[in-house]
Amino acid sequence: MTVHFVGAGPGAADLLTLRAADLLANADVVLYPGTYLDEGFLVHVSPDAELVDTQDLDLDQIMARLVGASRDGLEVVRLVSGDPSVYSALTEQTHRLDQAGVEWDVTPGVPAYAAAAALVGRELTVPLVAQSVVLTRAQARSTAMPAGEELASFAATGATLVVHLAITRTRELMDELAGHYGVDCPVVVVHRASQPGQLVLRGTVGDIAEQVELAGLRQAAVILVGRALEPDDPAQSFLYDPARDRSQKR
Structure with a gap:
């Protein structure tokens, strides 16, 4: 099964992407950082899913949950605050999943x-x-x-x-x-x-x-x-300048 790393956005339930909401709705296990997220986002999660707050877990404990759930044939969502491309510990987690032979993918979020x-x-x-x-x-x-x-x-x-x-x-x-x-x-x-x-x-x-x-x-x-x-009298962008020659593509 696949571990889905999902950007939870800044925390509000309505700033999740449609893809993220769909993955949450179909997940069997959801790991989330309770320190940073408003619990309102859990409205997207199936009532049958197992919820794991990772704020008190170390990396070894988190990886044990991810690998174990995947090997049990469960769909897993690993929520990260903001977007996974920045300060999400994505690199070390996916490296360990690769070593364990576990499939994974990434869904971006609002930074x-x-x-x-x-x-x-x-x-x-x-x-x-x-x-x-x-x-x-x-x-x-x-x-x-x-x-x-x-x-x-x-x-x-x-x-x-x-x-x-x-x-x-x-x-x-x-x-x-x-x-x-x-x-x-x-x-x-x-x-x-x-x-x-x-x-x-x-x-x-x-x-x-x-x-x-x-x-x-x-x-x-x-x-x-x-x-x-707080720019003082901001300049006009050349892209939208009326004097720009729009007959050229670039």
Whole structure:
């Protein structure tokens, strides 16, 4: 049988893809990260399915459930928050499934940063302001960052930054970014985007840390940094410029 890795989106039940909802409805076993997901998404799961909250399980325990259920001939969904392509531990899990001879596939989901940008109605790539988005994280009680992926290196490009897994280090990060973006650069922090307890904080590099600390945020938040969040008189995209010659395909 197949283990389906499914992006659960930012947590709201109605932000699952149609494919994800169908897989959940037909699953015999569903493993889900209870720390990050609103339990409302379980409405898509069959009442006969076994539910396993993985927030207190280590990788060995999770893999034992995945492999065991598959070998028992059961359809398994492994839900991951956001999209499986980013910070989902997909690589190590699928590597172990390959070693065990278990089939698997991946269904994408709405990434948390996209849900955060949607909440505040902002495009992260604005003409002549920022045309690149950097997805990164901070390192504290987690795997070390590879050499060359220092936050300052990304900040030097002026791209819009999306920082995951870093909310407890907001003040330290803003101190590091101030020299590149300026203390007046817009920052948005979104906690539990799309879920009942969602919280949006708007500020600047200079003052967002105080807001985060006053709100007591410790997890499940994404930090967006960049001038694209509040562009001054944004330029018009060449793609839609009336003067553009549309007789050419490119």
